[in-house]
Amino acid sequence: AQTVTQSQPEMSVQEAETVTLSCTYDTSESDYYLFWYKQPPSRQMILVIRQEAYKQQNATENRFSVNFQKAAKSFSLKISDSQLGDAAMYFCAYRGYNTDKLIFGTGTRLQVFP
């Protein structure tokens, strides 16, 4: 069975600085998708960034980028120029290529200080 591990329950960063959130996963599949979701206190899960396993190039969305290491089964999220609005719970998630099931990690709470 696939598992997703986020080893940092909490992280903090100062405004305008850079922070990296870690995620590792375990799977025997070769094709899959990885996601980072943000859940602010408003509760809605917001897609931050996605990565297809067959793509070697790391995904980037504005200030958000990932470091995808397929062999190491690692998928970290880098947030550059952190903003107060980035404060939230961040979940790493895995989905196999032929399944509808999205598997979440335990989450990392990010605090952003002025």
Place this chain on the structure above:
Amino acid sequence: DTEVTQTPKHLVMGMTNKKSLKCEQHMGHRAMYWYKQKAKKPPELMFVYSYEKLSINESVPSRFSPECPNSSLLNLHLHALQPEDSALYLCASSQEGTATYGYTFGSGTRLTVV
């Protein structure tokens, strides 16, 4: 319309009550999901509907009864719930062939069972 709408936002019910949660999307997504999220935990998959048919049931107790009347609407019927069923219930949708786009989540229904 790029949203998943959930109603009600908050619900308090007794253990002998019958209530329903509603989820609606008008993005033409073919798959819809119910997730349960306890405080400070990741969402846990409950049910998946694909093309209006139940495709995944994660061994959820029968006091939770899903229904998909049409491709835009997903209900979760609740009956004889227990206090431990109190949680945030999230609905999500996704589109066939675009798993790379991730899921679109609603903002959830906060359920309290008294």
